[in-house]
Amino acid sequence: MKFSAILTALTATIATVAGYETSGKPHTVDILIDYSxxxxxxxxxxxxxxxxxxxxYTxxxxxxxxxxxxxxxxxxxxxxxxxxxxQIVTNLTTGQVGPIAVAPGESIKFEQIVDVDLIPDNYELIPHVFVAHDDLIKVIPCRGQLASIVDAAVSFxxxxxxxxxxxxxxxxxxxxYFVYEIWGKQYLRGTAPVKVPVKKSGSPVAVKEASPVGSASGFDESWIPEAHLKKNKKKA
Structure with missing residues (x-):
């Protein structure tokens, strides 16, 4: 097998595979691929x-x-x-591997990292491995894997x-704060109780009580004119 020609074309692996898939014919290969x-x-x-x-996921x-x-x-x-x-929902990013040579009757291992970013639903994942064989790049589909994808629970x-x-x-x-500055202050000012100052009354003036002027008649004579009193006394 001319691996030198194949390795030279590895930088254009995707284009080579695309050309093979569209114009090439299916080839039967005895290559077993499984994954976990x-x-x-x-x-x-x-x-x-x-x-x-x-x-x-790996x-x-x-x-x-x-x-x-x-x-x-x-x-x-x-x-x-x-x-x-x-129907195909999305394709995984194509990744280059090695190249890793596998001798007849031998086996090798490698890994692929899958980033999950899909609408929550049920899907079937079907990987494809690119293998150089008989001067051709062959695409070997692997078994399907059912996967139920959900969104991550948000932690508090x-x-x-x-x-x-x-x-x-x-x-x-x-x-x-904006509502308080615009309306709150005015509302609180309008509803707050107003303290009315109380006027203090002046010092009480002592009222001198007039001493009653007694008389034989038994009534107060202080209000009777003096001339009238003298006249009454003469009559008496």
Missing amino acids: IKETPEISQTDVANWVNGQK LEYVVNNNEETEIAVVGVTGQFKNPVTN FDPRLIFLELVLLATFGGIA
């Missing part, structure tokens, strides 16, 4: 992987070369499909949530 999820190795192809948006591949000639693993990609309609102590809470608190505080 590093974070949840107990998940098999019959199980459903529970993934969270914003997290990264696929650990094992490639077995049962061909009579040497092969080379040169890249990996994949896609998320709708498991019901089989999440820095993003704390920042949002501070922003809202500052906003409401500013609005409250």
